[in-house]
Amino acid sequence: MIDNILITEKSVDYELLDSGEGEKLERYGKVVLSRPDPQAIWSKSLPESEWKKADAVFSRVGTTGKWEVVASSKHLASKGGFWNIQLDNLTFQLQLLPSKHIGVFSEQSEQWKWLEEKIVSRISPERSEGNKTYKAQATTVLNLFGYTGGASLACARAGAEVCHVDSSEFAVDLAHTNMKLSGLSDKKIRFIVDDVRKFVEREIKRKKKYDVIILDPPIYGKGTKKEVWKVEDDLLPFLLHLKNIISDNPLAIVLNGYASNYSSITYVQLLETLKLKGKITHGELAIKESSAGRLLPCGIFARWEQ
Numbered sequence: 001m002i003d004n005i006l007i008t009e010k011s012v013d014y015e016l017l018d019s020g021e022g023e024k025l026e027r028y029g030k031v032v033l034s035r036p037d038p039q040a041i042w043s044k045s046l047p048e049s050e051w052k053k054a055d056a057v058f059s060r061v062g063t064t065g066k067w068e069v070v071a072s073s074k075h076l077a078s079k080g081g082f083w084n085i086q087l088d089n090l091t092f093q094l095q096l097l098p099s100k101h102i103g104v105f106s107e108q109s110e111q112w113k114w115l116e117e118k119i120v121s122r123i124s125p126e127r128s129e130g131n132k133t134y135k136a137q138a139t140t141v142l143n144l145f146g147y148t149g150g151a152s153l154a155c156a157r158a159g160a161e162v163c164h165v166d167s168s169e170f171a172v173d174l175a176h177t178n179m180k181l182s183g184l185s186d187k188k189i190r191f192i193v194d195d196v197r198k199f200v201e202r203e204i205k206r207k208k209k210y211d212v213i214i215l216d217p218p219i220y221g222k223g224t225k226k227e228v229w230k231v232e233d234d235l236l237p238f239l240l241h242l243k244n245i246i247s248d249n250p251l252a253i254v255l256n257g258y259a260s261n262y263s264s265i266t267y268v269q270l271l272e273t274l275k276l277k278g279k280i281t282h283g284e285l286a287i288k289e290s291s292a293g294r295l296l297p298c299g300i301f302a303r304w305e306q
Helices: 106-122 150-157 169-181 196-205 231-245 264-272
Strands: 002-008 014-020 023-028 031-036 056-061 064-069 082-087 090-095 127-129 132-134 140-144 161-166 189-193 212-215 220-222 228-230 252-257 279-288 295-305
Touching (some): 106 150, 150 212, 169 189, 231 252, 231 264, 264 279
Parallel strands (some): 212 252
Antiparallel strands (some): 127 132
16 A cells, blocks of 8 residues: 555646635636645635735535626636636536536646546557457446546547536536537547436446446535435445456546545555455545645545556
């Protein structure tokens, strides 16, 4: 087991400007957003005058919250509520959502790069033997809780055949939009709106197998028919179920975790229950600030690889 931190740094269309006092200040393209972050319990580095330049601010009132677009914002006013950015040369359509999210988790970009490298390393060229030509076998990827498609698009771009599953029709529609915006419409991606557990059960019956499985399970969620998901109750039996659809020559399994009290070691030991021969690495996802160079923790991960 190797402990490490996957760090997302400033790019052309994304930057963590500052964080502290329970908030973070980010730039997505030209749009600057201020929203809560429970990890940022230190002091802010930038003066309040810089925070007041945000185009929109998310604030919580009790158990609910809302975005307030600053009246003087030129960037959001001209966008009709939508705008596009690029991360890792993939294009994402963003908007201000009631959940405080905007349609992409920038800290995942380092995972996308790793997945692409693994898939490219597996690709074998077409070969001929006598009068017969054998085409390269495509790597198959199953992205569960796939959200708006970052991992799916990265894997497809690398040459994999991808199945993207999420219970949110909104998220899957947006993933499809991001595929088009990223110029990947010719790639092999199946988009499916379904409860991930029911989908996997059907894939087992169909004897479908996957070389790469990606999971971004929420702590709590509901399926297409209000099926309740609780990570403490459902993740372990679900992982054991997944063993039935792992290919005979698997490449990788990636398990991400957000907004939980779990350690990445917990997720390592969950992956170990699959009893697969290979290597498991684990650690944290983080974003590096531009202002003070601090790391903002954003989640945990564990990943098995052949």
